[in-house]
Amino acid sequence: MTEEFTKKAAEMLLKGATLLSEPCPYCAGVRVMQEGQALCVSCGRQPEKKEIPTPTTSNDTSNNTSPLEKIFEKKLESLSKELEQEKDHEKQQNILKTINTLLETMEKMKGKQ
Ligand SMILES: [Zn+2]
Secondary structure, eight states: OOHHHHHHHHHHHHTTOEEOSSOOTTTOOOEEEETTEEEETTTOOOSSOOOOOOOOOOOOOSOOSOHHHHHHHHHHHHHHHHHHHOOOHHHHHHHHHHHHHHHHHHHHHHHHO
């Protein structure tokens, strides 16, 4: 039942959110931070709820290269680097979880198009 959290975290990452180095205080899961908001991708908890309007980027259907995919790829790249440098086993697991989440979301995005 983590799908909606996954989706939300992915949305935040797409809007330039960053991964938090501190794990979730509730479940020690990976959290993303955007505009002072932290969302746990594992349990979905966040300190406060605030609606962030989703900017509609483009209706251009002729362009097959999704800008979202590019952002995801960038995120994956930085996550991979993070993973490479991380020596803490627990943090490695968290990074792996996030990568997995990203990949799943990418798959879903591709399936929709
Ligand atoms: Zn959590």
